[in-house]
Amino acid sequence: MPVYRPRQYLLALLFFGIALMTGVPVAAQTTAPEPAAEAPEALPTASADPLGRTTPRGAFAGYIHAMAEESYDEAAEYLDLSGLSRRVARQGGAEIARRLRIALDQGSDVQPSVALSDQPEGKQNDGLAPHMERIGSVSLQDEVVPLYLERTEETEEPLWRISSETLKYLPESLDENLGTTVDQLLPSVLVQRKWQGVPIGHWLAMVLLALLTYVVARLFVAAVIGTARQILKRRFPNYPAGLVQAFAQPIRIYLAVMLFVAAAQNAGISIIVRQYFSQVTVLVAWFAILLLAWRLVDVVADGLLSRMTRRANFGALSAIMFFRRSLKVLLLALGTISVLDIFGFDVTTGLAALGIGGIAIALGAQKTVENLVGGLSLILDQPVRVGDFCKVGDTVGTIEQIGMRSTRIRTLDRTMVVIPNGDLSGRVIENYAHRDRFWFHPTLGLRYETTPDQIRYLLVEIRSLLYAHPQVDPDPARIRFIGFGATSVNLEIFAYVLAKDYDDFLEIQEDLYLRIADIVQESGTGFAFPSQRVYLAGDTGMSEDKARAAEAKVNEWRDNGELPLPRFEPERVNELKGSIPYPPPGSSTTRR
Structure with a gap:
């Protein structure tokens, strides 16, 4: 009540x-x-x-x-x-x-x-x-x-x-x-x-x-x-x-x-x-x-x-609160006019005077009118809603209230940022709340000692991982050798993760990174360090056995005509899709 x-x-x-x-x-x-x-007859003044x-x-x-x-x-x-x-x-x-x-x-x-x-x-x-x-x-x-x-x-x-x-x-x-x-x-x-x-x-x-x-x-x-x-x-x-x-x-x-x-x-x-x-x-x-x-x-x-x-129609909440405040302002205006009339003020003349003075009032209250119109546009267009996590300029946070004059944003530092609606409606707003997929796009920097066949092995195995993972959208899901960096050879991943929210995305991203680290280790190479090294002792170097095993695997694909480069065949993609258990075996989390 x-x-x-x-x-x-x-x-x-x-x-x-x-x-x-x-x-x-x-x-x-x-x-x-x-x-x-x-x-009725005309009256003299x-x-x-x-x-x-x-x-x-x-x-x-x-x-x-x-x-x-x-x-x-x-x-x-x-x-x-x-x-x-x-x-x-x-x-x-x-x-x-x-x-x-x-x-x-x-x-x-x-x-x-x-x-x-x-x-x-x-x-x-x-x-x-x-x-x-x-x-x-x-x-x-x-x-x-x-x-x-x-x-x-x-x-x-x-x-x-x-x-x-x-x-x-x-x-x-x-x-x-x-x-x-x-x-x-x-x-x-x-x-x-x-x-x-x-x-x-x-x-x-x-x-x-x-x-x-x-x-x-x-x-x-x-x-x-x-x-x-x-x-x-x-x-x-x-x-x-x-x-x-x-x-x-x-x-x-x-x-x-x-x-x-x-x-x-x-x-x-x-x-x-x-x-x-x-x-x-x-x-x-x-x-x-x-x-x-x-x-x-x-x-x-x-x-x-x-x-x-x-x-769960949170977009309508802002509209309801906005129109509630607007109706109350209208009721307040009607009440004020009625009280003035009761005490003998000429309301008709006053309203006519407001029509003449309205221009001057509007000029003096441009920002207020701009904020009211901006608030109305936010309610009708709904670029953001109460509860949305978004970025406005340099401000990142959750929308807590969309008022008639301003909008309140709760930042990650738990501070409150108040932005006038007229200013907010003219800014670039990035809304994170309604993403259907999350972009997964890391760049892997490998050591320069990595052989071409090791690179081919990584391209095939990581691409197979992306196709096989049940929480990764296979279209598109790719990894490409994009060039030689200052201290590394670079492989770029481009894929979309199917997650319901950002916390869920972080879980899936963590699993992908760990699986990629396992594949890199299996290939016999390693990640490059963005620095120069001075070796004062003998370097154990890379594992020659694993390097020969990776090269042998690539040669086998090549000899059998099964090297899936530059792209996988659709049949192979369908065969791999969802074949990896996720969460990984031994995980305490059971995905539903």
Whole structure:
């Protein structure tokens, strides 16, 4: 089961946002009619309004701020009173603003201000008239009335205000002392003392609700997750162990936020407190969604890594790790954009600015981009894979990690060499890990006293050895007399050894060298020394008996027409193939 560290929680942000950004559905039937949709009209460029009414988000946030300051005259500037009857309008904008606040406190379902459009034209794809924006609903006299913002053009610039389509349903009198559920439960001292125009008890109640709803969500999700594990174990024994755990925390947070929003509405918490907390709830919502996505990336990647390891498909490991990191970087970018949008930054303008500044950034980060592209080419072309033994320039070692920016190589000295991917992709890479055969090509330097017939004997016998050895590929397998050196006559061997890895090759090479040394000794000659000798005593010289025996053998081949020079006949090659026991007799190793 994967372990999730705290930094992963800080990077993640995604599950509730969609539900919260679209608003919580109301339970009651809305009876008030909605304005019919009309074709959108062009808007003049909005200038700065001191009250921030040029966008739906700014208009509603300004109204909430004015209510928090208990400045009802200022709050009236956010109301469209033009469509009200004279009798209602005669009450004054401040009184209507105050009664609207009471109605919103006692029963309303309003979207978080950060979920409202921050564009002067508002949302154009909501099915409403272009100058109308629905931001929630409010309960008035046992019916649920849509809460609208309307764009008015009474001044030089269009401004958004709370629509008269909603205000006309406000009762002429609302009992402010009726109190909500939370007011009835709070001690009088917490109701009378206020902060930001709201009883202190409402702020404390929100904190208490947050803790309570999280505890409830935690207990509920624990029961559901435990049941889900038991069901999955019975029906799908091989399901990924971390899959259920990946969902646990995001769902827990999501459920806690949904319970928190619903509880705050039903308890009658002030609209001011709810709107101030809405920014936090949306932020936590995005945190949960990206946390879920982050964990699912880990679960899927871990499953793929385990499967590829079992299949010995080590080339896929680098690709999986690379794309895991890439997806997490993408999630981090999405989370950052979402957080900036929640805190009121104009993300659209910022992205446009990045498009203009992208050239300058790219010029300043050429090496970084080059390394990223180089890493991607290493993953796709796979000249090396994790675990490959290779040579890069003067560096020889094993590939331990192919990252997004660099590749790590563990050398034979057990040091770690880090090479940027852009540099690595442009170098000559010699990969030793996937050799099908190993080249065996020693040069034998013989003493100058070696006779031509002894050379012929060695050529025949060593070639027979190469053809007969079961771990040597007979095509090609040759030995040739290549010339006279400064201190020796030279014979060159060219053959390929069939070995599964380098250690196996060293075993076979050792056996070949020992057999060649036996043949050289049997021929009566010896290996030359790359030096000059001063003989101060009589030299025993070479064995004349063995030399005569080797010459006699060559003469026999010559007389019978069987001298296999310059090449062996195919029939003789087939006859010799695999006829030598390997490992040699007496060896403690039994080859399989």
